[in-house]
Amino acid sequence: MRRRFGQSLRLGIAPDGLALLRVGGWPSSNAIVLAVQPVEQGAPDALEHGLRALLAGAANDNGLRRWPVSVVLADELVRLWQVAPPQGASRPGDLQAAAALRYQALFGAMPAQWRISADWSARSPFLAAAAPDALLALLETLAREHGFYLIEVAPQFVAAMNATRRRRRTGAWFGLVHGGVLSLAAYDGPHLAAVRTAVIPEGADREWLEAHVAREALRVGLQRPERLQLSGPAPRNWASSIGRLKFACTLLEDEDPAPGWPLHALLARTGSGA
Secondary structure, X not given: OOOOOOOEEEEEEEOXXXXXXXXXXXXXXXXXXXXEEEOOOOOOOHHHHHHHHHHHHHHHHOOOOOOEEEEEEOHHHOEEEEEOOOOOOOOHHHHXXXXXXXXXXXXXXXXXXXXXXXXXXXXXXXXXXXXXXXXXXXXXXXXXXXXXXXXXXXEHHHHHHHHXXXXXXOOOEEEEEEOOEEEEEEEEOOEEEEEEXXXXXXXXXXXXXXXXXXXXXXXXXXXXXXXXXXXXXXXXXXXXXXOOOOOEEEEOOOOOOOOOOOHHHHHHHOOOOO
């Protein structure tokens, strides 16, 4: 398969499945599902076997060698947390130590087998993410073996935040809906205060959303936001309408651009703009 200008691959990885997409291209940008593969969740080395089979098939059958690949990790595979920079921090090592200590406080151990990345900042709280070092090393090895260029690995929530960064308004909270889960980034003015995740009950309406956001604001010690901006397939009745005055809610995707797609393909598409 000949690669057109601007095309790349996106690989979605979840504990129970994988998906590989072809995205981009000039003059139009779109996404095509190349492969979806279930994974036997909890089976020894199941994720490794699935990744080896998927990437070997893509390299051999679809002629995709030497294509750039971006990886989106399901949030169940990673750990996300907020870090307050230490007072007087002046070196990258100060911020890395603060992230590791905060990780230990939240998860009960030092991140010896996890690789941390973050929006490092010495001036304001920042979001940190940790992914299993073994999974990242496996991806690097498979990329070398099959001739892919591994250009990015990001948790789904981070990929969605980065893709919508320019559209977010000052003072608004950001949320991602995926697989029946709502993840929220709560902001105190321009600064990230917390990341909160909750299962969306069946039939959750705007009243549930308003109550949920109010509870989360209390838990993190903030005022309820003036606006919530949501990415992903959020219920349409969550959007702002006449009479909804507690806070505005904007759905960043006006309609589902990929109706009927498997959940893991939607995971891989997160942040692609396609």
